[in-house]
Amino acid sequence: MEKGAVIKYDALKAPRTGNWRYLYPEMKKEKCIGCGRCVSFCPEACIELRKEKGSDNKTVKNKARVDYDFCKGCGVCASVCPVRAIIMKKSE
C-alpha cells in the first residue's frame, strides 16, 4: 500500500469571500460588552474577541473585531448584538 500525500492547509490561498459584501458591519468599540454572541453565530467565523485597553488605558476588556477579508456582510452579527454595537453600513 502506498502512503498517501498530505495536503497542507494554506490560509493565504483560500478564496476571499469579502468581495461578496454589499453592506459592512461597523463595530462601535465603546458600546461592545464582549459577550461573544456575534462570534458564535457568524457563519464565516470571521469575528474574534480581542483584549483591548479601554479609554482610560488601564482596564482590559474583550472587544469584537471583524476580519473584512472573509466577512460576507450578511448582518447576522448586527441582528444578534444585545447592545446594538454593530451597525450595517453600505460599502463604498
Place this chain on the structure above:
Amino acid sequence: MNKELNRYLASGHSACAGCAYPAIVRTVLGEARSPVVIVNATGCLEVTSTLYPFTAWKSSYIHSAFENASATASGIESAQKILFKKGKIREKAKIVVFGGDGGTYDIGLQSLSGALERGHDFLYVCYDNGGYMNTGNQRSSATPFGAQTETTPIGKEQKIGKTQLRKNLMEIVNAHNIAYLAQANVAFLDDLKMKARKALEVKGPAFLNVFSPCTNNWKFPLSQYVNVAVLATETNFWPLYEIEKGKYKINKVISNRRPIEEFLKTQGRFKHLFAAENKKTLEKMQEMVDEEWKKLSANASV
C-alpha cells in the same frame, strides 16, 4: 479570522451569506475531544465547502453520495476497528456524519437505518432546512405543511402549497433503540453544545436533528436566521428535546407558547397562507402543532 472556530471548518467557504449551518458544524465539532473523520452526504454543506480545487475542511473528510453517507461511515468505523485490533493505529477517531434533510429524511434513510441497526460507533448530524435547497428549493419529506416550494407551487386550484405532513424522523430513529438522540436548534447554541457533547461521548450510534433556517429559499432577510430559529422553538414548531435510552426529556419548556402565525409570517414561503381563503389552513396548522406538542409532552411525562 477566528482561529478557535476555524479548527475544522475554515472561513472562505461559499455558503450563502447568512447561512445557518456553519454555526452548527463548528459547534458540534468544537465539542470533539478526539480526532474526527467527517463524512458528508451530498447537500449544501458538501457543495459549498469543497469547491474545486479548494476545501474548507481541515480534518479528514470524505464525501461519497446522497444515499450512502451512513454506509460510508460504517465502512470507516469497521476498518478502523480491525486496524486498531491489529495494532496498526494507536487511537480511534470519532466519525461524524453531516447530512441535510434531503440526504437524511429521504434518500439516505435506508443507509442510516442500516448503520443504526448494526450499531456502528458514529454521530449523525442532520441539519434540517426543509427542502433540497442546493438544487433550487424542491420539496422533501422534511418540508413543513403549507410551504411553497418549486415542486409544490401555488396555482389556481392548489392554494396551500405542500399538502402533506412532515415526516417525524426522530420517532423513526428512536425505533432503532439507539442510546442517544436529540433535536436541537441553531439559535440555542449552548443547548446544541451540551447535546453534541453527550452524543459524542456515547458508544454506538447517536443522532442529532438540528434546525437550520435557509435565508435564500425560506425567503427571509439575510440577517434574520437566528430570530427565525428562535421563533420556531417559541411557537413549539421545533421543540428542543432529547431521548436518552428511550427516556424523553424536554430541554426547553415554553410556558406560554406563541401562535404559529408569528413564525410563519417571518418567511416568504408561507406568504400565501395569510390570504383570506387560507384562514382555515392557519387554524389547522395551529392545531397540528399543538397536537404534536401534546404527544411529545405525554411521552416526556411517562
